[in-house]
Amino acid sequence: MSPTRDELHWMYRNMVTSRSFEEAIAKIYFEGKTPVFNMANGPIPGEMHLSDGQEPVAVGVCAHLNRTDVVTATHRPHHQAIAKGVDLDRMAAEIFGKSTGLSGGRGGHMHIFDPEVNFACSGIIGQGLGPAVGAALSRQMQDKPGVAVAFIGEGAVNQGAFHEAMNLAAVWKLPFICVIEDNSWGISVPKQSSTAIANNAERAAAYGIPGMRVEGNDPYAIYDAAGEAIARARAGEGPSLLEIETYRLAGHFMGDAEGYRPKGEKDALQEADPIPRMRTRLLTDGVASESELAAIESESLARVEAAIRFARDSEDPAPEDALTCVFAA
Amino acid sequence: MSPTRDELHWMYRNMVTSRSFEEAIAKIYFEGKTPVFNMANGPIPGEMHLSDGQEPVAVGVCAHLNRTDVVTATHRPHHQAIAKGVDLDRMAAEIFGKSTGLSGGRGGHMHIFDPEVNFACSGIIGQGLGPAVGAALSRQMQDKPGVAVAFIGEGAVNQGAFHEAMNLAAVWKLPFICVIEDNSWGISVPKQSSTAIANNAERAAAYGIPGMRVEGNDPYAIYDAAGEAIARARAGEGPSLLEIETYRLAGHFMGDAEGYRPKGEKDALQEADPIPRMRTRLLTDGVASESELAAIESESLARVEAAIRFARDSEDPAPEDALTCVFAA
Amino acid sequence: MSKTNERRLTIARAMAEAVQQEMQLDPSVFVMGEDIGALGGVYGNTRGLLDEFGPQRIRDTPISETAFIGAAVGAAQDGMRPVVELMFVDFFGVCFDAIYNLMAKNNYFSGGSFKVPMVLMTSTGGGYSDAGQHSQCVYGTFAHLPGMKVVAPSNAYDAKGLMTAAMRDDSPVVYMYHKGLQGMGWLGTEAGATVHVPEESYTLEIGKAKVVRPGKDVTIVSLGMGVHNALKAAMRLEEQGVSAEVVDLVSLVPLDRDTIRASVAKTGRLIVVDEDYMSYGVSGEIIASVTEHDISVLKAAPKRVAFPDVPIPFARVMEQYCLPNPDKIVEAWSRMQAA
Amino acid sequence: MSKTNERRLTIARAMAEAVQQEMQLDPSVFVMGEDIGALGGVYGNTRGLLDEFGPQRIRDTPISETAFIGAAVGAAQDGMRPVVELMFVDFFGVCFDAIYNLMAKNNYFSGGSFKVPMVLMTSTGGGYSDAGQHSQCVYGTFAHLPGMKVVAPSNAYDAKGLMTAAMRDDSPVVYMYHKGLQGMGWLGTEAGATVHVPEESYTLEIGKAKVVRPGKDVTIVSLGMGVHNALKAAMRLEEQGVSAEVVDLVSLVPLDRDTIRASVAKTGRLIVVDEDYMSYGVSGEIIASVTEHDISVLKAAPKRVAFPDVPIPFARVMEQYCLPNPDKIVEAWSRMQAA
Numbered sequence A, B: 001m002s003p004t005r006d007e008l009h010w011m012y013r014n015m016v017t018s019r020s021f022e023e024a025i026a027k028i029y030f031e032g033k034t035p036v037f038n039m040a041n042g043p044i045p046g047e048m049h050l051s052d053g054q055e056p057v058a059v060g061v062c063a064h065l066n067r068t069d070v071v072t073a074t075h076r077p078h079h080q081a082i083a084k085g086v087d088l089d090r091m092a093a094e095i096f097g098k099s100t101g102l103s104g105g106r107g108g109h110m111h112i113f114d115p116e117v118n119f120a121c122s123g124i125i126g127q128g129l130g131p132a133v134g135a136a137l138s139r140q141m142q143d144k145p146g147v148a149v150a151f152i153g154e155g156a157v158n159q160g161a162f163h164e165a166m167n168l169a170a171v172w173k174l175p176f177i178c179v180i181e182d183n184s185w186g187i188s189v190p191k192q193s194s195t196a197i198a199n200n201a202e203r204a205a206a207y208g209i210p211g212m213r214v215e216g217n218d219p220y221a222i223y224d225a226a227g228e229a230i231a232r233a234r235a236g237e238g239p240s241l242l243e244i245e246t247y248r249l250a251g252h253f254m255g256d257a258e259g260y261r262p263k264g265e266k267d268a269l270q271e272a273d274p275i276p277r278m279r280t281r282l283l284t285d286g287v288a289s290e291s292e293l294a295a296i297e298s299e300s301l302a303r304v305e306a307a308i309r310f311a312r313d314s315e316d317p318a319p320e321d322a323l324t325c326v327f328a329a
Numbered sequence C, D: 001m002s003k004t005n006e007r008r009l010t011i012a013r014a015m016a017e018a019v020q021q022e023m024q025l026d027p028s029v030f031v032m033g034e035d036i037g038a039l040g041g042v043y044g045n046t047r048g049l050l051d052e053f054g055p056q057r058i059r060d061t062p063i064s065e066t067a068f069i070g071a072a073v074g075a076a077q078d079g080m081r082p083v084v085e086l087m088f089v090d091f092f093g094v095c096f097d098a099i100y101n102l103m104a105k106n107n108y109f110s111g112g113s114f115k116v117p118m119v120l121m122t123s124t125g126g127g128y129s130d131a132g133q134h135s136q137c138v139y140g141t142f143a144h145l146p147g148m149k150v151v152a153p154s155n156a157y158d159a160k161g162l163m164t165a166a167m168r169d170d171s172p173v174v175y176m177y178h179k180g181l182q183g184m185g186w187l188g189t190e191a192g193a194t195v196h197v198p199e200e201s202y203t204l205e206i207g208k209a210k211v212v213r214p215g216k217d218v219t220i221v222s223l224g225m226g227v228h229n230a231l232k233a234a235m236r237l238e239e240q241g242v243s244a245e246v247v248d249l250v251s252l253v254p255l256d257r258d259t260i261r262a263s264v265a266k267t268g269r270l271i272v273v274d275e276d277y278m279s280y281g282v283s284g285e286i287i288a289s290v291t292e293h294d295i296s297v298l299k300a301a302p303k304r305v306a307f308p309d310v311p312i313p314f315a316r317v318m319e320q321y322c323l324p325n326p327d328k329i330v331e332a333w334s335r336m337q338a339a
């Protein structure tokens, strides 16, 4: 299964939008946090986990999904949210903690929830898996279309929830896909010192389901592998496990000094930035012209700028609204 | 590695002791619970999980262990405790809730703790794994001899703790063995409807460690497989996973009506009772004579009777001692 | 004593009936948990459902509480109404993130755009020597963390009405049933729990306490099994000429502070009876709720009869020494008089 | 204001120093947790230890809290003295069984024949917009369940002494440090937490509260961050001519009820300040501990300033609206007067 021209444009557009969005967020994040960096200050307070470099995973997978499909994401959800079609204005506003945010400012960047596109998050490692399996169960029981994808990091694979969810999805043959973003780091702990085997896709055998590893942070290869897994799920053939090699270009969170990285790793990663790589390939393959790409880039930027403006211009929530939405209305 | 004559005698003795012990317990359990069965009554109140039929696992594994090795067991611990050399008098007294019990009556049958032989339990599924891994870590860090074995049921394999513990033990190459007693039932739920693959030993590959399945509830084969895994661990070569087919001759707990069992299963299991089978083989192989076996049997029975007598004759704890031992003395 | 037309059910049967009737009405309701199918639930509360609804809607699960409770959250967010069982509340530690960080919070995290209409039912309580990992109540633990409604019936009538209400609630509800009230064949049952239950479906409002015995000298507040201890103590106190009012909390979250305060305002005295551990739990909260509101109504320092802060011992003499009982409640009254 | 010979340390450094000194003395002490090696702990409390002690004794773990906290229990039972970190207390739900059913209970289950000398250290608290899964205190949750000592320092002096005491204790100790007191570069720190810390090793007795400010009109009881809010409120009250006594609980289990009761007996008024959720938690327990003992000493109904029963919101205005602060404490005093 190869991506069509339109799909490739869509993928590139979403990668660029995600990158532009995070670049904008990163800049704003430091506002009010100088001269002494204090996470609590500025228009975007709290922790901030960027996904720069990991965009290929999101677009390669989400190219096969539609609004009714379910995605659960993690503490690092922006690229996935954008590729899944989460409302960018309201997501930006949520990250700013504004009343117009997806959750009226209650959730923040680790809790992006958009019912329109069935997107949810948990900031607890591995805990998006259960809900994704449950959504897949709901579709199977109701004979409703749709698959559920849980994105997790390679560090999350060593969490018990992974094992339980994979087994449950396999036993019940659910339309579920677990996508591992293997950026080789769990904060400061490298994969090889936390995970007993090199290739988590091999863990699929423990559940009698297909597992595939995709190397190279390559949107084309990811598209292929994800397409197969998702088609299987849609056909009622049960769950799959994908491990996708990717790179985290930035720190684990903003403010991370990254002293744990081996010397030279950062530079090497910058060289491998998947966005310019895809750009080059689109041109080489004759799938997009320079002017088409420039248009995508400027449109994406404009889209991001509009979203940021929307967020900035929105009102803070009423403080006492903190007390609402504890229970269903 | 084949068991020696002495080892075979030891194995048979422990199987018979365990069976006799549980037969005694089973009889006493119903005292005071008639005419209306009420778990809360009688000299042995509370839940009671018997291991009849599963003795081969305990003896096949523990034949390779000595007092300094560590075992963690489950809600169904008697056979393992006996094979590990837990003090039978004080274990019986604990099961009766007496002051002379291993824990002065605080623990009961699901919480058998004997520091003399490094034996501990948890009644929560899968939760003996972490402590066994930790004991193995302690031995490795201190360069002290000893391996740690966690016994779990096949149902427990689907608990997240299993996955986390296996990975941790493998990453740290600890002297740890996970022994799965596959009696094919988790209370009323059959293995095939709870576990995505038929052979849990295959899950070892998810941790890059050896896995082996032993069929037939056969003490000889179990001895062999366990011997290999434990030798590996002692040699510093890291953990192993063993899945051992076994049978639960009785209900999950006493009082279980076992309505979930397919027709005929119980009878078939009684036919496959491993104790008479081993007895026959010992005779056929000329490893023990009828009189030797009779002596083992009567000695075992006498040992059990003495333990039960000790338990019966012991005093109840002082009620207010319930308030002691919360913290270390 | 039983009247004609009375339909006395155990709590187990009342729970199963509520689920059965709701499943007949609402195709989105289904049940998941360990041994809830062929076995009908270790505590009998799903008995008969597998035969009627089949294994799609009555699902035995692997021993994977994190996965299947997490899955219930996901299914609830996707339009289903799962009823999910945690066999013993004591097992909450293997799956509590799914409960208090997902089930409890996703409505809030999403600003209300994701609803999580699910019921987590779980057995509580001891008294039958099941030791420290199978006898706890941990009411306080569940009630402390925001986002979950928490109910605990003391009798079959309430059990049915609460279960139906819980299944219809758009918020997650934790339904804590006490093993000693359940009416299982193999476990003694407090007789007062088995009462008349109407056949037709009905709901009990979640968040309302009940004055189950009026009185004027002292208010005894409790829940679940404790209500029966309180009622027995009240009868004993009556023999001493003391008129005790008994309040059954029914619901811990929302907590009906008004009913408690009104009762204590009337009686001037408060005893809280709780089978959960004493410190940092229900008993403290009830006393604080009264005293922070108005101390002038109190004629004596409030007292609590709760499980001491020790793991639950196995040996019967030890466990019974720790458990609340009518004697201890009567004795609390005496201490109150002595002070 | 700083005196000569003063050695002002942050809590992070005080904790690391305590561990360092104990590791030098006792080869059985080691540290396990996520990012406690090369990173030195997300909250800095193991900084420098990897260099000195190497990766055998300073062990980064996989993200497998159930396994490594369970492993700490097993290692503690086998003669080691693990110090294990749960990065944020909010994550307790993925591993709580290892904590409250093993670590907390194995001493009891074994009748004292197995000791579990381990320290579980974990960060608490919000105030910096980290939202509902990274800002909780859940003090009440840990303190409610028997078998664990629970401490929470408010300053670096106590932090060091408590850590050393915890490592030497033969019982399991939960050590809850507040992120806002920690002195991390990237997070604002309450200045009052960074105080003089003697270089040599010393212990603080676990289970003793401290009167950190004497007063006579009202007792303000708190812990961790709340102590600083209480002290600030006390200064403001002083301007109004009100003399507030501030009690720092230091330890939740054992709870030093005597010190609290003695203080309230003197002042006649009680305000409890707690960053944990209000209901069924610390604030209720403190109030109940005082009122069940003797209500005659109280001149007014006790008050609490605690986090409302809602998940912790992300948006700064909302979170700050919910958090305890000096204003709210002063206002609680006013309400007390008005009543």
Ligand SMILES: Cc1ncc(C[n+]2csc(CCOP(=O)(O)OP(=O)(O)O)c2C)c(N)n1
Residues within 6 Å of the ligand: A075, A076, A123, A124, A125, A152, A153, A154, A155, A156, A157, A181, A183, A185, A186, A187, A252, D034, D063, D065, D087, D091, D094
């Ligand atoms: C249960 C749990 N443990 C620990 C954490 C803290 N934590 C947040 S992100 C992270 C690393 C995650 O690594 P990985 O899964 O590889 O995702 P990545 O950050 O690389 O995208 C950790 C340990 C958490 N949020 N939840």
Ligand SMILES: Cc1ncc(C[n+]2csc(CCOP(=O)(O)OP(=O)(O)O)c2C)c(N)n1
Residues within 6 Å of the ligand: B075, B076, B123, B124, B125, B152, B153, B154, B155, B156, B157, B181, B183, B185, B186, B187, B248, B252, C034, C063, C065, C087, C091, C094
């Ligand atoms: C975490 C947890 N979930 C559920 C239970 C209840 N329970 C006790 S034994 C059991 C079945 C265990 O099956 P298996 O592991 O195969 O062991 P077996 O009983 O067959 O020896 C269950 C579900 C428990 N004790 N702990």
Ligand SMILES: [Mg+2]
Residues within 6 Å of the ligand: A153, A154, A155, A181, A182, A183, A184, A185, A186, A187
């Ligand atoms: Mg990673």
Ligand SMILES: [Mg+2]
Residues within 6 Å of the ligand: B153, B154, B155, B181, B182, B183, B184, B185, B186, B187
């Ligand atoms: Mg089994």
